Amino acid sequence: MLNKREIQNQIIQTVKKVKESNPMAGSITNTVTVNFVANAQLAVGGSAAMVYLPDEGEFLAKTGGATYINVGTLLPIYEETLPRTAKILHNLKKPWVLDPVAIGIGALRTQLLKQFKEYRPSIIRGNASEIIALAGLWDLNGGTDDSQVRGVDSTESVQAAQGAAISLAKWTEGAVAVSGKTDLVTDGTIVAYSHGGSDFMEKVTGCGCSLGGVAAVYATAATPFIAALTATSVYNLAGKRAEQSVSAPGSFQVAFIDELYLATPEAIANNAFEIVEALV
Amino acid sequence: MLNKREIQNQIIQTVKKVKESNPMAGSITNTVTVNFVANAQLAVGGSAAMVYLPDEGEFLAKTGGATYINVGTLLPIYEETLPRTAKILHNLKKPWVLDPVAIGIGALRTQLLKQFKEYRPSIIRGNASEIIALAGLWDLNGGTDDSQVRGVDSTESVQAAQGAAISLAKWTEGAVAVSGKTDLVTDGTIVAYSHGGSDFMEKVTGCGCSLGGVAAVYATAATPFIAALTATSVYNLAGKRAEQSVSAPGSFQVAFIDELYLATPEAIANNAFEIVEALV
Amino acid sequence: MLNKREIQNQIIQTVKKVKESNPMAGSITNTVTVNFVANAQLAVGGSAAMVYLPDEGEFLAKTGGATYINVGTLLPIYEETLPRTAKILHNLKKPWVLDPVAIGIGALRTQLLKQFKEYRPSIIRGNASEIIALAGLWDLNGGTDDSQVRGVDSTESVQAAQGAAISLAKWTEGAVAVSGKTDLVTDGTIVAYSHGGSDFMEKVTGCGCSLGGVAAVYATAATPFIAALTATSVYNLAGKRAEQSVSAPGSFQVAFIDELYLATPEAIANNAFEIVEALV
Numbered sequence: 126m127l128n129k130r131e132i133q134n135q136i137i138q139t140v141k142k143v144k145e146s147n148p149m150a151g152s153i154t155n156t157v158t159v160n161f162v163a164n165a166q167l168a169v170g171g172s173a174a175m176v177y178l179p180d181e182g183e184f185l186a187k188t189g190g191a192t193y194i195n196v197g198t199l200l201p202i203y204e205e206t207l208p209r210t211a212k213i214l215h216n217l218k219k220p221w222v223l224d225p226v227a228i229g230i231g232a233l234r235t236q237l238l239k240q241f242k243e244y245r246p247s248i249i250r251g252n253a254s255e256i257i258a259l260a261g262l263w264d265l266n267g268g269t270d271d272s273q274v275r276g277v278d279s280t281e282s283v284q285a286a287q288g289a290a291i292s293l294a295k296w297t298e299g300a301v302a303v304s305g306k307t308d309l310v311t312d313g314t315i316v317a318y319s320h321g322g323s324d325f326m327e328k329v330t331g332c333g334c335s336l337g338g339v340a341a342v343y344a345t346a347a348t349p350f351i352a353a354l355t356a357t358s359v360y361n362l363a364g365k366r367a368e369q370s371v372s373a374p375g376s377f378q379v380a381f382i383d384e385l386y387l388a389t390p391e392a393i394a395n396n397a398f399e400i401v402e403a404l405v
Numbered sequence: 406m407l408n409k410r411e412i413q414n415q416i417i418q419t420v421k422k423v424k425e426s427n428p429m430a431g432s433i434t435n436t437v438t439v440n441f442v443a444n445a446q447l448a449v450g451g452s453a454a455m456v457y458l459p460d461e462g463e464f465l466a467k468t469g470g471a472t473y474i475n476v477g478t479l480l481p482i483y484e485e486t487l488p489r490t491a492k493i494l495h496n497l498k499k500p501w502v503l504d505p506v507a508i509g510i511g512a513l514r515t516q517l518l519k520q521f522k523e524y525r526p527s528i529i530r531g532n533a534s535e536i537i538a539l540a541g542l543w544d545l546n547g548g549t550d551d552s553q554v555r556g557v558d559s560t561e562s563v564q565a566a567q568g569a570a571i572s573l574a575k576w577t578e579g580a581v582a583v584s585g586k587t588d589l590v591t592d593g594t595i596v597a598y599s600h601g602g603s604d605f606m607e608k609v610t611g612c613g614c615s616l617g618g619v620a621a622v623y624a625t626a627a628t629p630f631i632a633a634l635t636a637t638s639v640y641n642l643a644g645k646r647a648e649q650s651v652s653a654p655g656s657f658q659v660a661f662i663d664e665l666y667l668a669t670p671e672a673i674a675n676n677a678f679e680i681v682e683a684l685v
Numbered sequence: 686m687l688n689k690r691e692i693q694n695q696i697i698q699t700v701k702k703v704k705e706s707n708p709m710a711g712s713i714t715n716t717v718t719v720n721f722v723a724n725a726q727l728a729v730g731g732s733a734a735m736v737y738l739p740d741e742g743e744f745l746a747k748t749g750g751a752t753y754i755n756v757g758t759l760l761p762i763y764e765e766t767l768p769r770t771a772k773i774l775h776n777l778k779k780p781w782v783l784d785p786v787a788i789g790i791g792a793l794r795t796q797l798l799k800q801f802k803e804y805r806p807s808i809i810r811g812n813a814s815e816i817i818a819l820a821g822l823w824d825l826n827g828g829t830d831d832s833q834v835r836g837v838d839s840t841e842s843v844q845a846a847q848g849a850a851i852s853l854a855k856w857t858e859g860a861v862a863v864s865g866k867t868d869l870v871t872d873g874t875i876v877a878y879s880h881g882g883s884d885f886m887e888k889v890t891g892c893g894c895s896l897g898g899v900a901a902v903y904a905t906a907a908t909p910f911i912a913a914l915t916a917t918s919v920y921n922l923a924g925k926r927a928e929q930s931v932s933a934p935g936s937f938q939v940a941f942i943d944e945l946y947l948a949t950p951e952a953i954a955n956n957a958f959e960i961v962e963a964l965v
Contacts, residue, residue, distance in 0.1 A: 149838075156436045156716045157443055157455050163717055163890040168934055172838055173890060174787065175717050177758055181791035198457055201482050202761050227454065231461035278429075278452055328666065330443040330453060374448055375662030382935030386888065436716045437723055437735050478737055481762050507734065511741035558709075558732055608946065610723040610733060654728055655942030 126315055126402065133394040136355045139347040140390035144170035148345035151185030152338055153177065153206060155197025155226070158331025161378075162193070165335035168385040169359060171342030177202060182210030186219060190345030193338045194246070195224040199233050207237050211244035220247040220344035220352070224337040228258045238262055247299040247349040250337040252279030253286035256303050260289035267292045283309050287316065291403050300349035302340065304333050308357045311403055312350035319354065320397040321361030323368035325377040332381075336360050339385075358396040359388050365396075406595055406682060413674040416635045419627040420670035424450035428625035431465030432618055433457065433486060435477025435506070438611025441658075442473070445615035448665040449639060451622030457482060462490030466499060470625030473618045474526070475504040479513050487517050491524040500527040500579075500624035500632070504617040508538045518542055527579040527629040530617040532559030533566035536583050540569035547572045563589050567596065571683050580629035582620065584613050588637045591683055592630035599634065600677040601641030603648035605657040612661075616640050619665075634678070639668050642676040686875055686962065693954040696915045699907040700950035704730035708905035711745030712898055713737065713766060715757025715786070718891025721938075722753070725895035728945040729919060731902030737762060742770030746779060750905030753898045754806070755784035759793050767797050771804035780807040780859075780904035780912070784897040788818045798822055807859040807909040810897040812839030813846035816863050820849035827852045843869050847876065851963050860909035862900065864893050868917045871963055872910035879914065880957040881921025883928035885937040892941075896920050899945075918956040919948050 127135075149172040154162050163173040174189070176182055177200060186192050192214055194207060214221040223246035225238050242263045249259065260268025267288030283305030290301040294313035303309040308319040326332040336356055343352035363384035371377045407415075429452040434442050443453040454469070456462055457480060466472050472494055474487060494501040503526035505518050522543045529539065540548025547568030563585030570581040574593035583589040588599040606612040616636055623632035643664035651657045687695075709732045714722050723733040734749070736742055737760060746752050752774055754767060774781040783806035785798050802823045809819065820828025827848030843865030850861040854873035863869040868879040886892040896916055903912035923944035931937045 155455070157439050157453075159717050160440060160720060160890065164934065164938075167888050167890060173717075174790075175715070175758055176787075176790070177760055178791055178793060181759070181794070184790050198455055199461070200457055200480070200760070227456075230454075230456070230464050231458055233458060234461070328447050330440065330447060371663075373663030373666040374444065375659040375666070378444075379659055379935040379939055383931075383933030386933040386935070435735070437719050437733075440720060478735055479741070480737055480760070507736075510734075510736070510744050511738055513738060514741070608727050610720065610727060651943075653943030653946040654724065655939040655946070658724075659939055 129400055132351070132354065132400065135347060135351045136358060136394040137390040139343050139351055139355050140393050142346040143342055147172050148190040148342060149174065150191045150193060150338065150341040150345060151176065151189040152193040153182055153210060154193060154195035154334060154338065157198060158334040161331035162335045162338035164382055165385055166338050166342050168382050169339050169342055177206060179205040179209045182206045183213050186210050186213040187217065191220040191222070191341040193222045193341035195226055195334055195337060196234055196237060197226045197334065199231065203237065204233060208240050211241055215244040220349060222246060222248040222250060222337050222341040222344060224334060225249065225251050225255050225259045226334070228255050228262065245297040245299065247297065247344055248302065248340050248353045249293055249297065250302045250304065250340060250353070252304050252333065253281035253283050254279040256286040256293065256301060257281055257289045260292050263296065265289070265292035265296055279305065283307060300353040302353040302357055304336065308361065310350065310354045310357055314403050315350070315400050316403045317354050317398050317400045319357045319361050322364035323377065325368055325374050326364050328374040329378045355393060358398065359385060359393045362388055362393055362396040409680055412631070412634065412680065415627060415631045416638060416674040417670040419623050419631055419635050420673050422626040423622055427452050428470040428622060429454065430471045430473060430618065430621040430625060431456065431469040432473040433462055433490060434473060434475035434614060434618065437478060438614040441611035442615045442618035444662055445665055446618050446622050448662050449619050449622055457486060459485040459489045462486045463493050466490050466493040467497065471500040471502070471621040473502045473621035475506055475614055475617060476514055476517060477506045477614065479511065483517065484513060488520050491521055495524040500629060502526060502528040502530060502617050502621045502624060504530050504614060505535050505539045506531065506614070508535050508542065515542070525577040525579065527577065527624060528582065528620050528633045529573055529577065530582045530584065530620060530633070532584050532613065533561035533563050534559040536566040536573065536581060537561055537569045540572050543576065545569070545572035545576055559585065563587060580633040582633040582637055584616065588641065590630065590634045590637055594683050595630070595680050596683045597634050597678050597680045599637045599641050602644035603657065605648055605654050606644050608654040609658045635673060638676040638678065639665060639673045642668055642673055689960055692911070692914065692960065695907060695911045696918060696954040697950040699903050699911055699915050700953050702906040703902055707732050708750040708902060709734065710751045710753060710898065710901040710905060711736065711749040712753040713742055713770060714753060714755035714894060714898065717758060718894040721891035722895045722898035724942055725945055726898050726902050728942050729899050729902055737766060739765045739769045742766045743773050746770050746773040747777065751780040751782070751901040753782045753901035755786055755894055755897060756794055756797060757786045757894065759791065763797065764793060768800050771801055775804040780909060782806060782808040782810060782897050782901040782904060784894060785809065785811050785815050785819045786894070788815050788822065805857040805859065807857065807904055808862065808900050808913045809853055809857065810862045810864065810900060810913070812864050812893065813841035813843050814839040816846040816853065816861060817841055817849045820852050823856065825849065825852035825856055839865065843867060860913040862913040862917055864896065868921065870910065870914045870917055874963050875910070875960050876963045877914050877958050877960045879917045879921050881925040883924035883937065885928055885934050886924050888934040889938045915953060918958065919945060919953045922948055922953055922956040
């Protein structure tokens, strides 16, 4: 098991490598927060491209360093686009991030999320309710069939999703990041708890989606676990810093993007977190 | 007829209830301003979720406290999604807000807006040209068949739309909000004129759309008339306050979201308005 | 050939006319940056409307003063919408701006961009790689078949695209604007090099797209060359000014929109540029 110092060193290397190499991470993501996703990816040093059509998803999967798939605002064409893109990613062993937002709403979303089980996303990012529901949908331990998702919000605590997160990470052999007051990142072996952030992150739409997009940027340069923890750490750092200068969510979002850009590798690695062994 | 004091008390109760209960108001809305709609809904204390597909629209209609439908950037699937969603809302007597943006452009928009007549939206929000055109499309008094809508802008004054607004409100047994220099809100019996706002609101896309989304949030906790007037009041208050600290529209939008968030129930209720009996 | 003083006078007249007449320039553009496009168009004094459906594209083409078409996030319906809209624009001799973003990704994009050759866009705006690739796709001098486009980013210098830009402008009898460190605008006879801007413009998604939308606004009031140069000049001016007060891209975007709004006709005309004869 990696110790904390080793993890911090890997975070530093990941952030540096991204800032130096400007890696491309394509996205198929919802229209509500797509602009925030792209700007967050640019702020941390990555490059962004968004598409909707099947062959364009395949193109980004093949040529990008990693891909972000968010099922937020599904269009009819996604029935083709998402499985074809995920299949390429899986076959080429390219890292990809799945955001199962609003799992439970609508037949196509359920169908797509079921299909993704075999394509094993490298990183799964969601709130506690979404992670529990996805484990349930994939018949894994810690999941429930009847988890109640309320639109895009969580009704469960991060702690309640720990078992589901570990099961999902073991299945994918990747990492799972659960967003909440304290964030949880696991690869099925280690669990990291990351601290910081701001209550304003609940008042600005897309903090979760853009975290997924940033995780994809870091996944071009690190293991899924390090990528997910690096993204979570820079989000918690930027949120904590941004709220110090503002009193409301409009200003917060502007300051937050600024802080994503300004965060140094060392500051990101030093953002508070602790690690424990994953027990199931 | 409610007097001004009673209206103000209801505004206060509505704002408080929303801030306490964080109600979900789903939306099917245009991609230009969808992010602004969501962030405005969050800023006033609501919760947001946006979808495009028919069964997802039906899901939000059933589970949300109210729904916002904006016909701004129609997609082909909306031919199914919008009537099915509106039908559920009508059958379940759930409040919903219609924004007939750009009425008159394209065959599908006209077809959908005609269909909505029988589903009687609880609140209709638009600029003067849109309200007059919708009354015309629905063969109601005060409307005209040949009202000239210029893209998304109004070519008519709010005053010119008063008859159409009253007719629409009587038909729906809900409320109509007409946006302009002075805003008008009516339930067909009372007409309220709400003051404030800022010229910068014409220079930032989505002030109208997001007002509709916020009206949906308040409609989870109040009558259509009170919900529409509360939304209009907080917009006029936030606009007036935001423009005091800025000199251009980029900064204005940030400050505006901040002021939506910071506005207290009492300040919203005390934003200048007067009421008169609706005469037709 | 126009001299610099004459060009500056035309820029001043164009900016003034737009601020006075609030012209409508409709768009069919990508969902990532559509909000930025609209707000930039409003900031310079124009009016915006965005659509996706074929008959709505035709409506905007017929009624707007100019139209902006950006192929960024294609939807299946665009196979009908874009050629039908471009055909109307060409037949009515209405100015329109083409942004061939991400040329080379996907079969539909290639098909549409090929079709646009006969509809001769008044202004083509892109980065160097896109301009070279479009000239190649249209079998014009200076283009290459195998130009490597990396998602939405350029891998070529503006200078390398000069031949392609001149060829495209001669073919369309319009203008071409190539975005880069120094921007290039040509009508096939004159080449203008425009200076200013900010490195932060690479860190905010949509600076290119919104420049295209603003060029469409100015194209309602000027020749393609003057419209493209006016748009490029206000972007370079606003970028240079915006970066003086900020240290990160979140604040930069807000300040940038502010500076677009605050820029006077004279300041835009005086933004540094030089002109040379186009040599091919």
